Amino acid sequence: MTLAELTMAMLVFSLAANASLHLWGASASWAQASRERHDTLRRIDADLLRREHSLRQAALAWQAEAPDCAAATSRMRQQLEAAAGPLPAGVSRQVQAAEAPVLNGFWLVYRAESDRLERRRLFSAAAHGLCPPPDPDSAPLTDSEVGA
Amino acid sequence: MPSRHALLKPTTPAPGSAAGFFLPLSFGVGLVLLLSSLSVQTAALHGTHLLAAELRQRQADDALASAAQQVAAQFNGPYRCLLATDSAHWPAAGCGAGAGLAPLLGAAVGSSRYRLMSWQPASSELRLALDAAGSASRQQGVFALRLDPAQPARVLGVRSLGR
Numbered sequence: 001m002t003l004a005e006l007t008m009a010m011l012v013f014s015l016a017a018n019a020s021l022h023l024w025g026a027s028a029s030w031a032q033a034s035r036e037r038h039d040t041l042r043r044i045d046a047d048l049l050r051r052e053h054s055l056r057q058a059a060l061a062w063q064a065e066a067p068d069c070a071a072a073t074s075r076m077r078q079q080l081e082a083a084a085g086p087l088p089a090g091v092s093r094q095v096q097a098a099e100a101p102v103l104n105g106f107w108l109v110y111r112a113e114s115d116r117l118e119r120r121r122l123f124s125a126a127a128h129g130l131c132p133p134p135d136p137d138s139a140p141l142t143d144s145e146v147g148a
Numbered sequence: 149m150p151s152r153h154a155l156l157k158p159t160t161p162a163p164g165s166a167a168g169f170f171l172p173l174s175f176g177v178g179l180v181l182l183l184s185s186l187s188v189q190t191a192a193l194h195g196t197h198l199l200a201a202e203l204r205q206r207q208a209d210d211a212l213a214s215a216a217q218q219v220a221a222q223f224n225g226p227y228r229c230l231l232a233t234d235s236a237h238w239p240a241a242g243c244g245a246g247a248g249l250a251p252l253l254g255a256a257v258g259s260s261r262y263r264l265m266s267w268q269p270a271s272s273e274l275r276l277a278l279d280a281a282g283s284a285s286r287q288q289g290v291f292a293l294r295l296d297p298a299q300p301a302r303v304l305g306v307r308s309l310g311r
Contacts, residue, residue: 009174016178023185027192034195041203056305063304105217107258119207120258122214126221129296129304 037115040088044110044119047085047093051108052123055079059128072130073104080108080123090114098122104131208260208278212289213308215262215276218255220293220303227252231301235267254279273309287311 058079062072080095087093091112098105105124111117125131223231229243230252242249254263261279265288268274272295278287290309296302 005168005171009170012171012178013174016174016181020181020185023182023189027185027189030189030192030196034192034199037199038202041199041206045206056307059305103221105221107214117203119210120214121210122217122257124217124221126224127217127303127306129224129302131221131224 037117040091040112040115040117043085043088044091047087048108048110048119048121050085051080052121054082055123055128059130063129069104069125069131072128073125076123076125076128076130077106080106088112091117098124208287209289209308209311211257211260211278212262212276212287213291213306214257215255215260215278216274216289216291216306216308218257219252219264219274219276220306222252223293223303228301230267231295231303232269234269235264274306 055076058075062075077095077097087110091110094109094111096107096109098107103124104126105122107120107122109118109120226247227243230238238249240249241247242252252264254261256262263277263279265275265277266273272293274291274293276289276291280286289311292307292309293303294305294307296304
């Protein structure tokens with residue numbers, strides 16, 4: 001065994017160990033980020049399902065009260081905005097009025113800026129039977145009504 | 149016959165036996181370390197890809213659920229005359245002048261486009277599909293529309309039945 005051989009062996013080993021440590025560290029941080037992201041997705045899902053369920057229950061009660069479309073739409077927004085379970089840190093929840101051609105509807109939007117994650121789901125008062133259709137004997141349908 | 153000096157000389161290991169041992173050992177151990185860490189990294193990358201696919205799937209579910217809300221709203225609006233008829237038998241004219249079937253059979257919801265595949269009033273089952281740009285696979289969703297028992301031409305809610 002010469003000094004040169006020993007030096008070379010130590011150099012090879014330390015380079016390999018250093019690179020390996022680096023890769024292990026990166027893998028561990030990716031795995032941790034994946035776990036957190038998965039947890040965020042799961043909790044957003046749970047919040048969405050809770051809101052959907054409570055909206056369905058509330059709509060049943062409103063349907064019995066011979067609904068007025070404007071009032072039902074306003075109630076629907078309040079129901080969607082009502083506080084439910086806490087969201088994970090860094091996740092925001094917004095209720096946005098749906099743009100044409102969807103009328104009497106809202107987008108429930110979840111965003112996590114750090115994860116570049118966005119989920120959005122539409123809820124329509126008309127789809128819950130809260131906007132009575134116009135009298136069929138009234139004016140004929142127009143293309144804009146059809147789009148709604 | 150060995151000389152007397154040669155017999156008295158103490159035995160020492162051959163000079164080449166230890167030499168050349170450390171270098172292959174360090175190469176071997178280094179290779180094992182690198183391969184193990186690479187396999188761990190591959191597993192972590194695979195997990196990241198799975199998570200991205202899961203997010204895409206949930207976004208597709210959101211788009212389909214939103215489309216179902218839009219179709220149900222249309223059934224409670226300008227297309228209420230079609231609610232009692234199987235989609236296979238819908239008239240091309242839809243519900244009359246200006247209410248052609250095209251906006252009901254396919255439209256945009258948010259940033260996605262969907263297509264109505266079928267509506268079966270007997271089972272209240274609505275089948276929708278997303279138009280996937282650049283992808284051969286098309287995401288589909290099945291929904292149950294809850295009809296008003298007192299007024300069958302009215303939808304009271306939408307429930308997802310899965311894909």
